[in-house]
Amino acid sequence: FTSYPQAENDEKQKSRQYVQQLSSYLVEVRIPHLIEDIRKCTTPVVDGDTLTRAMHSNGINMRYLPRIALEALSLEGVISTSASAILLPMSRSVYELCEIEMISRSVKWIIRADNHSNVSSMKRKPAVYIADLLNKLFQNSDQLWSRLFERMEQHYNGFVLKIWGPQAKMSSRAYPLVLLRRVCQINGIVVKPRNYDFTSLEKGSSIFLPNDIVDIVPVCKSSIPEWPIPEARDCLETAKVHLAQKDFVRACERANEALTLVSQVASPAHITVATCCSFVGTILHHLNDPSAALVAQKRCLALLDRLALRDNVQIAHAHNNVGMLYHYIGQTDKAIPHLRRSLYLLELLGGPFHYESSALYLKMASVYTQTNYYEMAVKCVKEALCRAEGNEFQEALCRRSYAQILAAHTNDFQQAFKQEKLAYDVYKRLFGPKHPRTKEIAQWMEAYLRQSVKGKGSTVKR
Numbered sequence: 001f002t003s004y005p006q007a008e009n010d011e012k013q014k015s016r017q018y019v020q021q022l023s024s025y026l027v028e029v030r031i032p033h034l035i036e037d038i039r040k041c042t043t044p045v046v047d048g049d050t051l052t053r054a055m056h057s058n059g060i061n062m063r064y065l066p067r068i069a070l071e072a073l074s075l076e077g078v079i080s081t082s083a084s085a086i087l088l089p090m091s092r093s094v095y096e097l098c099e100i101e102m103i104s105r106s107v108k109w110i111i112r113a114d115n116h117s118n119v120s121s122m123k124r125k126p127a128v129y130i131a132d133l134l135n136k137l138f139q140n141s142d143q144l145w146s147r148l149f150e151r152m153e154q155h156y157n158g159f160v161l162k163i164w165g166p167q168a169k170m171s172s173r174a175y176p177l178v179l180l181r182r183v184c185q186i187n188g189i190v191v192k193p194r195n196y197d198f199t200s201l202e203k204g205s206s207i208f209l210p211n212d213i214v215d216i217v218p219v220c221k222s223s224i225p226e227w228p229i230p231e232a233r234d235c236l237e238t239a240k241v242h243l244a245q246k247d248f249v250r251a252c253e254r255a256n257e258a259l260t261l262v263s264q265v266a267s268p269a270h271i272t273v274a275t276c277c278s279f280v281g282t283i284l285h286h287l288n289d290p291s292a293a294l295v296a297q298k299r300c301l302a303l304l305d306r307l308a309l310r311d312n313v314q315i316a317h318a319h320n321n322v323g324m325l326y327h328y329i330g331q332t333d334k335a336i337p338h339l340r341r342s343l344y345l346l347e348l349l350g351g352p353f354h355y356e357s358s359a360l361y362l363k364m365a366s367v368y369t370q371t372n373y374y375e376m377a378v379k380c381v382k383e384a385l386c387r388a389e390g391n392e393f394q395e396a397l398c399r400r401s402y403a404q405i406l407a408a409h410t411n412d413f414q415q416a417f418k419q420e421k422l423a424y425d426v427y428k429r430l431f432g433p434k435h436p437r438t439k440e441i442a443q444w445m446e447a448y449l450r451q452s453v454k455g456k457g458s459t460v461k462r
Contacts, residue, residue: 026060027067034058035071038094039080039087045094046313046356047349048101048182062105066159069098073162077390081430089391091355096173099163104182106151107137110144111187127213130189134208137183138176138198140166175351181311190215227272232261236276243283252283271314274303278318285325294325316345320360332371339364358388362401374409381405393430396423400441403448413452420445 034054037043045051055062075090111133114122122129136144145165152159162170164179176198184191192212227233235258242251259276266272281296301318309315323338339360346354361384368377381402388394403419406412424445427438 026064030058030060031064031067031071034060035068035075035090036087038072039075039090040085041088041355044313044355045091045097045350046316046346046354047178048097048104048185050313051094051097051101062101063155063157065098065102066156069095069102069159072098077392079391079393079430086393086430088393092173092353092390093350093355096163096175096178096351096353099161100179100182102152102156102159103137103148103161103164103179104186106148106155107133107183108186109151109155110147125210126216127210130213130216131206131208131210134180134183135206138180138207142166173351177348178351181348186219188217188219189213190217227262228266228270229261232258232265232272232276235261236279239279239283243286246286248283248287252280252287255280255283269303269306271304271307271309274300274307274314274318277303278314278321281321281325285328290325290328294322294329297321297325311345311348313346313349316342316349319345320363324363327367327370332367335367336364339367353387353389358384358391358394358398361387362398365401365405369405369408374405377405377409378402392426396426399423400444403444407448407451411451411455413448413455417445417448417452420448 034043038045038054043054045054052062055064055068060068072090072094076092076095077089079089080087111122114129119129121132133144135141148165152161161168163173164171168174177196180191180196183189190213191208192214194212196207198207235254239251239254239258242248242254255276259273259280262270262272262276277296277300281293281300284290284293284296297318301315301322304310304312304315304318319338320342323335323342326332326335326338343357343360343364346356346360361380365377365380365384368374368380381398385395385398385402388398399419400423403416403423406416406419420441424438424441427435427441431438433439
């Protein structure tokens, strides 16, 4: 064949320019768009799986994890306001999940390399090999972490970990159980369900024993679509549009149509059936039918449990929905266990500072307040305030709830005024003194101040 060097060089140059354009588009458009969606909570990132899905749905390769991690870290504690919206600070858990995802994938490549190089312990005693690997991971063994850093140098442009590793500077933000869960997910490791003492390594003992490794299962990618029938997905999307337009009747019709389609095509025990049931429950709640909504949400929860999805985002939200509906119909004793289960699962997925943590504790406080369990309500508000660290807007919401509890339960209007004043300062700085929300807080401050002065006067008179 005749070779045309000039034509080949021109083609290579065009391909190089095309790749550079794609890379610039990802860095300048898609990644900032994803970051903004995460801050708006329109793209929830709760664990490594949801982070991966969010990146892939935006066409972003996992090699861009370091860029997203650094951007997320720089936006922690930063509130951006505009005339139409407010962008909340980036949740602490996003950066933490980025590091965990990079470590878990690096562990996968180390296991794969050892398997290909015929490491004897892996072939003959895989449980011993895995237990030793996990111990070295959480023990900060120099031998293992040097291999991890080599993999991160190769795949993630030498990203420097700040939370994990022997030289970590932010080790207080390391949550071993979250890392263990993701490492096991990615590598198909099944460990025994027991309490693992991650501090025992300081005494020279091991956290993981060979008999803690119950099984090793294959992990593979699948091309099976999430929705077995596209028409059902389209029906549900149409229902979401109707719900946004507050056309609840049409939304309910389309959602039930989607539910019927997936039940007939994929059988009643399918994850899309659970998704449809949950959405039907949401619509029925908007139609002021909490009893019917509760039936739909409980069906969703039962389906997810039957499908063995016991620790993912969907079942955590299902517990939350069931708990709130029990509260709406006056069965608080049944609501609290579901709300606590939702909190536990979300902390297992993303650590104690995931983006929903503070809001869920505030929701628990509201449930306790409405049922006159004021001591528990105060504990929940204080916990919510702790979980809102770095998010001034969420802290202001917590302080407002705390002020209402203090005024209603203890008649401590002076302390209620102080909490409301702290919230007022935040709203005034973010929205301005003439914003309706700021004015509303100012009115509450005046009310608490009047009650405080009135109480002092009555005390002096006595």
